[in-house]
Amino acid sequence: MNIVVLVKQVPDTWAERKLSDSDKTLDRASVDVVMNEIDEYAVEEALRLKEAATASGGEASVTILTMGPERAVETIRKALSMGADKAVHLTDPALAGSDALQTSYALAQVLSTLEYDLVIAGSEATDSRMSIMTALLAERTGQPQLSGARKVTASMEGTAGTVRIERQTENGYDVVEASTPALVSVVEKINEPRYPSFKGIMAAKKKPLTTLSIADAGIDAAQVGLASAPSQVASFATKPPRSAGQVVKDEGDGGVKIVEFLAAQKLV
Amino acid sequence: MAEVLVLVDHAEGTPKKVAYELLTLARELGTPSAVVLGAGASAAADRLAAYGAETVYVSEAEELDGYLAGPKASVLAQLVADKSPAAVLLPSNAEGKEVAARLAVKTGSGLITDAVGVTPDLTAEQPIFGGSVVVQSRVAAGTPVITVRANSTAPTEAPASGTVEQVSATFSDADRAARVVDHVVEDKGGRPDLGDASIVVSGGRGVGAAEGFGIIEQLADTLGAAVGASRAATDAGWYPHQNQVGQTGRTVSPQLYIAAGISGAIQHRAGMQTSKTIVAINKDPEAPIFELADFGLVGDLFTVVPQLTEQIAKRKG
Numbered sequence: 245m246n247i248v249v250l251v252k253q254v255p256d257t258w259a260e261r262k263l264s265d266s267d268k269t270l271d272r273a274s275v276d277v278v279m280n281e282i283d284e285y286a287v288e289e290a291l292r293l294k295e296a297a298t299a300s301g302g303e304a305s306v307t308i309l310t311m312g313p314e315r316a317v318e319t320i321r322k323a324l325s326m327g328a329d330k331a332v333h334l335t336d337p338a339l340a341g342s343d344a345l346q347t348s349y350a351l352a353q354v355l356s357t358l359e360y361d362l363v364i365a366g367s368e369a370t371d372s373r374m375s376i377m378t379a380l381l382a383e384r385t386g387q388p389q390l391s392g393a394r395k396v397t398a399s400m401e402g403t404a405g406t407v408r409i410e411r412q413t414e415n416g417y418d419v420v421e422a423s424t425p426a427l428v429s430v431v432e433k434i435n436e437p438r439y440p441s442f443k444g445i446m447a448a449k450k451k452p453l454t455t456l457s458i459a460d461a462g463i464d465a466a467q468v469g470l471a472s473a474p475s476q477v478a479s480f481a482t483k484p485p486r487s488a489g490q491v492v493k494d495e496g497d498g499g500v501k502i503v504e505f506l507a508a509q510k511l512v
Numbered sequence: 513m514a515e516v517l518v519l520v521d522h523a524e525g526t527p528k529k530v531a532y533e534l535l536t537l538a539r540e541l542g543t544p545s546a547v548v549l550g551a552g553a554s555a556a557a558d559r560l561a562a563y564g565a566e567t568v569y570v571s572e573a574e575e576l577d578g579y580l581a582g583p584k585a586s587v588l589a590q591l592v593a594d595k596s597p598a599a600v601l602l603p604s605n606a607e608g609k610e611v612a613a614r615l616a617v618k619t620g621s622g623l624i625t626d627a628v629g630v631t632p633d634l635t636a637e638q639p640i641f642g643g644s645v646v647v648q649s650r651v652a653a654g655t656p657v658i659t660v661r662a663n664s665t666a667p668t669e670a671p672a673s674g675t676v677e678q679v680s681a682t683f684s685d686a687d688r689a690a691r692v693v694d695h696v697v698e699d700k701g702g703r704p705d706l707g708d709a710s711i712v713v714s715g716g717r718g719v720g721a722a723e724g725f726g727i728i729e730q731l732a733d734t735l736g737a738a739v740g741a742s743r744a745a746t747d748a749g750w751y752p753h754q755n756q757v758g759q760t761g762r763t764v765s766p767q768l769y770i771a772a773g774i775s776g777a778i779q780h781r782a783g784m785q786t787s788k789t790i791v792a793i794n795k796d797p798e799a800p801i802f803e804l805a806d807f808g809l810v811g812d813l814f815t816v817v818p819q820l821t822e823q824i825a826k827r828k829g
């Protein structure tokens with residue numbers, strides 16, 4: 245079973261995030277960056293599926309795929325040190341400012357050059373917060389989308405596989421099934437990601453990392469990047485951070501105090 | 513005026529509040545048409561007409577409930593091709609966003625998610641980075657596909673004809689690729705849905721046990737509110753997972769959010785920090801939730817919450 249994990253590098257959510265004044269894109273240069281938190285769960289799930297497949301005598305591999313600036317290599321190394329086998333890094337100045345639709349086009353181009361049974365993504369990137377990458381890729385590849393998984397099982401018979409997930413819905417949960425190759429996204433309930441071991445960190449340095457430009461990946465420059473983005477930011481305004489309101493200590497009349505506040509706000 | 517398509521969120525033909533909000537918004541942008549897909553769809557027409565739907569496109573094809581987002585996006589893509597609407601509005605929940613994503617690819621259109629407002633020139637307003645930045649965006653290609661958050665527009669009635677038109681959809685193999693083999697509905701006890709509710713009362717680890725949620729539910733019921741929970745509470749099995757609010761749970765932006773026994777971790781904030789008014793009850797004065805609360809009460813939720821419920825009941829008489 246060959247698994248590709250989509251891993252994104254994002255600004256640390258605890259850091260102050262800004263849009264740059266010049267081109268109104270995320271200012272990635274001035275902030276600390278980390279692996280998108282839920283993508284760690286995606287890597288973990290891929291490693292567990294690989295371990296389960298090899299334990300029952302099958303063959304399996306885990307490939308990390310990242311589109312992002314040069315420094316995203318740090319995030320790729322982290323995924324490799326967790327135990328992934330190899331990585332593909334799509335990086336090119338022409339990609340800067342791409343929106344979600346363009347990113348999905350670029351990732352789909354790279355996916356078309358890889359052999360895989362499963363693609364696993366995180367459910368949501370903390371910077372875009374769109375939660376649509378698997379849906380976009382499903383539409384582009386014609387492959388099934390199984391999004392928001394809190395549980396994944398996959399079985400392979402030779403090259404034909406079946407994948408089944410459990411996904412949270414607004415009033416319960418659904419069980420969804422599809423044939424491979426398929427695209428899965430996972431939520432944090434699915435597992436507990438491992439920490440890279442010292443051995444893993446050392447081994448990661450020697451693992452194969454392929455760096456692709458858009459030309460290498462057969463990506464049409466006219467379809468990516470800020471200038472041709474199908475959605476454009478016209479303007480933006482920074483709001484003062486939500487300032488803390490009143491904080492009062494309960495003196496036995498806490499409930500009364502809250503109601504007074506709510507009444508003043510016309511909320512009750 | 514050009515048509516504006518609104519994908520209706522409904523349960524067996526009963527529209528959710530967000531559908532009326534989207535129709536109200538669509539009236540500012542053009543002539544609203546409702547699109548109702550899946551089992552029970554036909555039953556929704558009259559209600560949608562009351563909120564301004566001139567046309568109600570209906571399909572109850574089995575595929576619409578049996579598979580994930582693909583089939584719904586196919587129906588919408590056919591309508592976009594046939595009717596050339598000015599825009600398509602969808603609810604900004606998990607399904608709405610996925611349908612929007614697939615529709616945008618199918619129609620070669622630009623996509624904006626999580627809008628809280630749309631102006632007549634189709635500029636969408638989106639809060640990003642937890643509401644610290646507000647962006648005005650426009651779609652530069654195709655038919656704007658915009659998902660709009662619940663509670664962004666106050667729904668108002670405006671009777672329209674609501675002419676029902678059946679749409680006969682054709683589906684591809686790709687639409688049928690991810691099959692829903694089991695659909696499990698867990699009881700919600702008749703409370704409003706988290707996504708719809710204008711008030712949400714949430715409990716966290718401070719609630720201590722499943723039984724502790726009794727006082728949270730009583731407060732919610734007195735306010736007509738939905739009940740939410742932090743991950744600590746859902747992971748402990750005190751409250752159902754579907755009620756989790758946060759980065760990987762539901763994103764809510766009600767008029768009022770009351771957090772009891774919740775510390776305010778960044779992943780929890782991600783799901784509630786654009787609420788209009790936030791009230792926090794926590795016994796730790798250092799809890800980060802107080803940084804974003806409009807009104808914070810440092811105290812024990814087991815005494816404060818019941819007193820609050822009692823006071824509200826009294827006011828309501």
Ligand SMILES: Cc1cc2nc3c(=O)[nH]c(=O)nc-3n(C[C@H](O)[C@H](O)[C@H](O)COP(=O)(O)OP(=O)(O)OC[C@H]3O[C@@H](n4cnc5c(N)ncnc54)[C@H](O)[C@@H]3O)c2cc1C
Pocket residue numbers: 281282432715716717718719741742743744745756757758759760761762772773774775776777778779780783793794795796799811812813814
């Ligand atoms: C990838 C990822 C995704 C996540 N997604 C989510 C998510 O979607 N939603 C979410 O909520 N979390 C999420 N989390 C978890 C998050 O990081 C926090 O662990 C969680 O929100 C903590 O829940 P809590 O505030 O209830 O518990 P705690 O942080 O333990 O806080 C409990 C609070 O209750 C107070 N308290 C205790 N007893 C009382 C009392 N008697 N009266 C009043 N106050 C009391 C305490 O002072 C404390 O502040 C995620 C984490 C990760 C890593």
Ligand SMILES: Nc1ncnc2c1ncn2[C@@H]1O[C@H](COP(=O)(O)O)[C@@H](O)[C@H]1O
Pocket residue numbers: 250251252253280282283286309310311312344347364365366367368369370372373374375376377378
């Ligand atoms: N540039 C990228 N490179 C690799 N994976 C990505 C990228 N952008 C998004 N993803 C994947 O898609 C998921 C959802 O992202 P989003 O739809 O933007 O919220 C992330 O958790 C990643 O797994």
